[in-house]
Amino acid sequence: MKQRDELPSLLLLPFPPDPSDRHLLGAAYRPSLVAALSRLKSPTAAARLTVAVPCPILHGPYLRSKTLSWPHAQALVAGIYAIVAVVCSQLSIATEVNGGPGSVDTTVVLIDHGRNKRFSSDFRPSIEPNNTVVVDLATFASAYHPWNLIFHVSNELGTQLHQAYLRFAEGKQTLLQEQLVPVEGGLTMNVAQPGPSAPPPQTTGRATVCLGGTFDYLHPGHKLLLTAGALLLQVPRKDSRESCRYIIGITGDELLKNKKYAEYVQSWDERARNVISFLSQILQLSDRGWKDAAPVEEKDGDFQASFRNGTIRVQCVRIQDPFGPTITEEDIDALVVSGETRSGGRAVNDRRTEQGWRALEVFEVDVLDAEEVSDEATKTESFASKISSSAIRQQRAQANLQAK
Helix, strand or coil, rough: CCHHHCCEEEEEECCCCCCCCHHHHHHHHHHHHHHHHHHCCCCCEEEEEEEEEECCCCCCCCCCEEEEEEEEHHHHHHHHHHHHHHHHHHHHCCCCCCCCCCCEEEEEEEEECCCCCCCCCCCCCCCCCCCCCEHHHHHHHCCCCCCCCCCEEEEEHHHHHHHHHHCCCCCCCCCCCHEEEEEEECCCCCCCCCCCCCCCCEECCCEEEEEHHHHCCCCCHHHHHHHHHHCCCCCCCCCCCEEEEEEEEEEHHHHCCCCCCCCHCCCCHHHHHHEEEEEEEECCCCHHHHHCCCCEEEEEEEEEEECCCCCEEEEEEECCCCCHHCCCCCCEEEEEEEEHHHHHHHHHHHHHHHHHCCCCEECCCCCHHHHHCCCCHHHHHHHHHHHHHHHHHHHHHHHHHHCC
16 A cells, blocks of 8 residues: 555535636635645645536436546636646746656646535445547546545535545544545636526537647647547447457657757656556556556557556557658547647548548647637746756756756
8 A cells, every 4th residue: 555645635615607708717726725735735746636627418318328528528627727737837837747746746636516406314325438549527436536635615615525524434444534635725706697698519429539740848739638538439338348449659769869958758658657657547447546557568569558448448559750740540439639730630531532442520629728728928928948858858957967
């Protein structure tokens, strides 16, 4: 069993504002994130934080026929990661995975939970996955544990969520009172809409989703991209003997030799393992919690791992050109891109069309924009320096020079 301070901590945020634009998200969540991140920053050790955000994100009457609005879901995740990145920039907290002393590796997880959802007194929480990667509060409490600290917002909604979570998590971990930490909440605004509100247009899940990147020093921008791709997966039943595939193309070492501060680029193996480790925090479900880590398998030089009884298969493949598996595997349904790689998505579909294959549906994630979540004059430059892999390499190079 790990020492308690080696475990991740949990921040339970209350329901997001409606509408969930960046300014309203910042007003609602910034004080809580500042408090939790400040508490976890340590000069002697790295820390990890899972930020759990409840919202009625899934629609559909049956467990195996759930849908979600992908644009809405990824925008919410992007907004929270943007706040995390800005706060960490201002507090001088490194955000990358395995960032060393003073760093806080933060993961945002969406939980399907409604304000008016009620449970009977004899309800017994268990792990009940659906056909998406998003789980409900009972499943989250049953599968995500143990924790170092559990932060909760000290207002009415935050306390209600905290109490519901503790009820579902009972028996999973013996918690001391010192581990339950109240933090300040922000101002949550809900703008009443005229007439009954209808759910936003829903997104059909895909059997095979692909994206690519370098993923050097995995940071919030990478985490947003990886989470957004996972939200597109259509997860089969565990007894179907089928699996959805999530293909992550990771730039090979040879293509990175001319990068700035190339000597500080992480190896392909390290970058791939970090990607799988991050995704396991979203995809893995076990009543043993962190004890059941998914093994990473090496096959033909690539890495893969399976989650949720084999219904989700993650493949990290080496890419040595701008296209990767998108022009060598016909059976791919969706491609996830960022604003920076939008043109690459068009080029991929041009090549697939030339080969007589159907074009991929392209989904573009939001950007992490400091302009929308901070009012400080120096925000943009400082923000960019914290979430750029090249800037992180530069910082490490400078730190190494100073140490000599």
